[in-house]
Amino acid sequence: MKNREVDQTGARSGAQCVVDGLERAGCEVVFGYPGGTVLDIFNVLCLSPIHFILSRHEQGAAHMADGYARATGKPGVCLVTSGPGATNTVTGLATANMDGVPMVCITGQVALSAIGNDAFQEADTIGITRAVTKHNTLVRSADEVPAAIAEAFYIATSGKPGPVLIDIPKDVQRQLTAARPPETISLRSYNPHAAIQPETLAALAEAINRSERPVLYVGGGAIAANASGPLTEVARKANIPVTTTLMGLGAFPEDDPLALRMLGMHGAAVANIAVNRCDLLIALGARFDDRVTGKIAEFAPAAKIAHIDVDPSAIGKSVRVDFPIRGDAREAVEGLLPLVRPNEHAAWRAELDAIRRKYPLKYARSETALQPMFVLEELDRLRKGRGIIVTDVGQHQMWATQFIRHLRPRSFLSSGGLGTMGFGLPAAIGAQLARPDELVVAICGDGGIQMNAQELVVAVEHQIPVKTIILNNGHLGMVRQWQQMFYGKRYSAVVLGSHQRPANERIAHAGEPVYRPDFVKLAEAHGMRAARVTWPAEVAPTLERAFADPHPWLIECIVDPEANVLPMVPPGAAVSAMIVD
Amino acid sequence: MKHIITALVENKPGVLARIVGLISGRGYNIETLNVGPTQDPAVSKMTLVVPGDDHVLEQVTLQVGKLIDVISVTDVTGARHLDRELILVEVATDSVAQRAEVLDLAALFKAAVAAVTERSVTLQMVGSLDVVADFMLLLKPCKILDLSRSGQIAVARGEG
Numbered sequence: 001m002k003n004r005e006v007d008q009t010g011a012r013s014g015a016q017c018v019v020d021g022l023e024r025a026g027c028e029v030v031f032g033y034p035g036g037t038v039l040d041i042f043n044v045l046c047l048s049p050i051h052f053i054l055s056r057h058e059q060g061a062a063h064m065a066d067g068y069a070r071a072t073g074k075p076g077v078c079l080v081t082s083g084p085g086a087t088n089t090v091t092g093l094a095t096a097n098m099d100g101v102p103m104v105c106i107t108g109q110v111a112l113s114a115i116g117n118d119a120f121q122e123a124d125t126i127g128i129t130r131a132v133t134k135h136n137t138l139v140r141s142a143d144e145v146p147a148a149i150a151e152a153f154y155i156a157t158s159g160k161p162g163p164v165l166i167d168i169p170k171d172v173q174r175q176l177t178a179a180r181p182p183e184t185i186s187l188r189s190y191n192p193h194a195a196i197q198p199e200t201l202a203a204l205a206e207a208i209n210r211s212e213r214p215v216l217y218v219g220g221g222a223i224a225a226n227a228s229g230p231l232t233e234v235a236r237k238a239n240i241p242v243t244t245t246l247m248g249l250g251a252f253p254e255d256d257p258l259a260l261r262m263l264g265m266h267g268a269a270v271a272n273i274a275v276n277r278c279d280l281l282i283a284l285g286a287r288f289d290d291r292v293t294g295k296i297a298e299f300a301p302a303a304k305i306a307h308i309d310v311d312p313s314a315i316g317k318s319v320r321v322d323f324p325i326r327g328d329a330r331e332a333v334e335g336l337l338p339l340v341r342p343n344e345h346a347a348w349r350a351e352l353d354a355i356r357r358k359y360p361l362k363y364a365r366s367e368t369a370l371q372p373m374f375v376l377e378e379l380d381r382l383r384k385g386r387g388i389i390v391t392d393v394g395q396h397q398m399w400a401t402q403f404i405r406h407l408r409p410r411s412f413l414s415s416g417g418l419g420t421m422g423f424g425l426p427a428a429i430g431a432q433l434a435r436p437d438e439l440v441v442a443i444c445g446d447g448g449i450q451m452n453a454q455e456l457v458v459a460v461e462h463q464i465p466v467k468t469i470i471l472n473n474g475h476l477g478m479v480r481q482w483q484q485m486f487y488g489k490r491y492s493a494v495v496l497g498s499h500q501r502p503a504n505e506r507i508a509h510a511g512e513p514v515y516r517p518d519f520v521k522l523a524e525a526h527g528m529r530a531a532r533v534t535w536p537a538e539v540a541p542t543l544e545r546a547f548a549d550p551h552p553w554l555i556e557c558i559v560d561p562e563a564n565v566l567p568m569v570p571p572g573a574a575v576s577a578m579i580v581d
Numbered sequence: 582m583k584h585i586i587t588a589l590v591e592n593k594p595g596v597l598a599r600i601v602g603l604i605s606g607r608g609y610n611i612e613t614l615n616v617g618p619t620q621d622p623a624v625s626k627m628t629l630v631v632p633g634d635d636h637v638l639e640q641v642t643l644q645v646g647k648l649i650d651v652i653s654v655t656d657v658t659g660a661r662h663l664d665r666e667l668i669l670v671e672v673a674t675d676s677v678a679q680r681a682e683v684l685d686l687a688a689l690f691k692a693a694v695a696a697v698t699e700r701s702v703t704l705q706m707v708g709s710l711d712v713v714a715d716f717m718l719l720l721k722p723c724k725i726l727d728l729s730r731s732g733q734i735a736v737a738r739g740e741g
Binding site for chain 2: 126127130131134135137138155187188189190311312313316317
């Protein structure tokens with residue numbers, strides 16, 4: 001049986017080299033969408049053992065590959081056509097690039113001779129994606145394909161991970177080549193591994209041993225480097241309180257008494273105050289993002305700052321750093337472990353415990369109005385520490401950081417840097433494919449779900465049992481909250497229901513308020529089981545039913561439209577300006 | 582202040598666009614840019630002059646260094662280095678006196694006369710960043726008809 005495009009001489013087509021390269025790299029799943037310039041690759045892909053998932057939009061395919069990668073640490077792969085196929089992946093690539101997620105994206109391109117001629121479905125994919133990928137490359141001959149694929153996986157997964165795009169013209173896919181992939185890959189212009197200098201670690205350990213008020217500030221880099229284990233050991237050995245960024249949630253178990261939980265704009269008050277008062281801030285795989293630091297001049301004013309990061313350009317970018325350490329996060333904490341001395345830090349911890357008690361996370365509990373925070377608390381209770389939480393972007397995302405306890409790495413997946421609405425559902429599908437036996441819950445708002453709702457059918461047809469929870473407040477809630485707090489309650493372009501729309505939207509509606517679409521019907525139209533929850537008492541039984549069912553579910557929760565995310569450090573402000581109530 | 586940044590890069594299509602895109606994408610203007618082959622045909626050398634804040638340029642340099650096709654990048658501004666730029670400038674000389682003035686200036690800067698017409702002199706001048714700046718300042722009173730600058734090129738110098 002001829003199942004490979006290989007001729008008698010052993011030469012194979014560029015398209016076959018692509019598929020062989022994917023198999024060789026250990027790729028198990030490809031997400032994508034076909035088109036004219038990738039027909040040759042699809043023609044051989046369907047003979048490969050690689051599982052193919054047909055998304056309904058290329059952005060969905062990119063987010064699925066991203067979710068797969070975040071849930072496993074293995075690179076996610078997507079395959080799309082030229083022109084619109086490639087441009088539709090741009091948001092997905094930018095999302096992965098900002099959060100350091102390993103991905104390989106293969107795009108078809110028009111034939112070499114047609115490039116630059118405004119050919120049908122031609123776009124300058126390399127030019128367009130240059131700023132949103134870790135690296136990209138146009139392959140000009142089938143001879144280059146085996147090495148290009150192998151290098152793409154190497155670059156995507158090494159150093160600070162990121163998306164790599166390979167653009168392959170149609171005629172290159174059809175050329176025959178005898179080229180074979182390289183046995184080992186080394187690029188003289190790319191040396192991702194920098195060994196940590198022992199003396200820099202010794203100096204940091206000395207500072208930790210002298211510190212009376214240390215804080216560990218842990219970001220996504222710790223998860224990417226699989227540093228959770230030794231990080232937790234270091235924190236417990238020296239009793240160092242730990243705060244995590246959005247991307248770092250789960251790197252340190254939040255049920256540990258040392259956990260301060262998330263810091264930043266919507267972080268726990270105790271986490272922000274701890275950073276404000278600490279004398280040593282140890283950043284591990286975190287990048288001092290503006291949502292974390294607020295007003296930079298007043299960030300950690302009393303602290304010496306240590307910054308451990310694999311990316312040398314991240315160190316010293318936003319803040320002055322006293323202990324710059326370039327290198328792998330896991331290697332760094334493993335190196336620190338024997339050097340740090342046991343320490344109680346009793347006074348510091350007592351001070352922080354008092355702040356934690358003074359500013360608990362809270363919301364107005366109600367028997368009648370369904371609070372979104374209540375839904376998440378119930379979800380956290382019923383998941384019993386299991387599973388993967390995937391979010392979209394907005395208020396629900398911040399509540400999911402606050403009202404769910406994050407205990408394990410790679411179990412909270414969220415678009416942190418780019419803040420991509422529409423990420424949640426497709427990323428959850430990718431995560432569930434990677435970890436089929438886990439409970440995977442996508443938490444979405446009613447705005448974001450509509451940005452990629454077409455992917456519901458993918459969950460149904462593959463019976464991917466993702467549980468999608470929509471916290472429907474009838475608004476683009478986070479924007480509404482900013483308009484309420486900072487724009488004099490002028491609600492422009494944020495109302496999704498039929499009533500109280502601003503005059504310039506010219507939506508005239510008489511009678512009862514109407515919300516469109518009906519999400520339960522939408523799910524059912526895709527063949528997905530669905531339920532609507534309106535009262536607090538309905539939450540637990542509905543979630544239990546969905547969690548116990550092996551099929552995908554959509555649960556729409558009609559929640560209080562006025563609920564806000566608090567505490568909040570206003571944008572560009574210092575911790576002292578934190579709004580608590 | 583002006584920074585002179587040199588980079589050794591893979592001689593491949595798109596590398597120049599990548600570096601220029603990274604710098605311009607952050608809102609920095611590249612004052613001069615020179616690209617040429619090196620002793621290794623697979624490697625090109627770029628020299629960029631970018632005005633800007635020291636901290637920001639340090640960031641830009643680090644980020645350029647992160648690009649996969651960049652072999653090495655150095656901000657040579659603060660280190661021992663030699664830098665030169667070639668200038669071709671055509672200056673109007675409407676009178677013999679004016680021509681004499683321009684030739685005097687040329688002599689001061691060791692600029693060669695590349696061409697002469699009835700109404701103009703074209704000078705060819707080579708100098709470091711500072712010397713070129715001085716030369717341009719002294720040329721200001723003259724009427725410049727055309728000016729081409731190669732952009733600075735630089736090499737690092739060993740210690741001692």
